[in-house]
Amino acid sequence: MLSKPKSRKIAALIAFAGTVLPISGFHKFYLGQPLWGMLYLLLCWTPIPRIASAIEGVWYLSQKQEEFDRNFNSGLVPATSTTLTQPVAVDPAQVGAVADALRQLDSLRQEGLVSEYEFEQKRRQLLDRIA
Incomplete structure (x- = not known):
């Protein structure tokens, strides 16, 4: 299941x-x-x-x-076939900002201030900004 x-x-x-x-x-x-x-x-x-x-x-x-x-x-x-065939333009500055946010989020998780579930949801939201 x-x-x-x-x-x-x-x-x-x-x-x-x-x-x-x-x-x-x-x-x-x-x-x-x-x-x-x-x-x-x-x-x-x-x-x-x-x-x-x-x-x-x-x-x-x-x-x-x-x-x-x-x-x-x-x-x-x-993933749908349209997602795989269309090239995606990614802004390097945006990738850097998301990477920094992910590092901060991971440190919050390691300190116990954010649960695994909250970490995973926020991580997905941040990664969706790139695509």
Whole structure:
């Protein structure tokens, strides 16, 4: 299951199911975020996971497919042929600025000020600026 692309609709359906079932967080396991899933399971006696599941279900459905793939299917969805055939003009100054930002972000991660998940999301955002 970890090597197959995740479906936005299935993730939303599992998240919405977590709002009515006594246990929520299964959508986090489906999306390859087991630590978050465990946190949801540990907090199942509170309303927090149910509310978070409802919000995330709406968030998954409101995302465009490309954004969902970027967030949850990185490396699993093949690039389109138009992306591979068109040359990309890259500004060296922009690459340098992104590289500096990545170094700072990595130092924050190493100091424990940014979680692995937050680091990965911000890293993807920074790398998307180059392309």
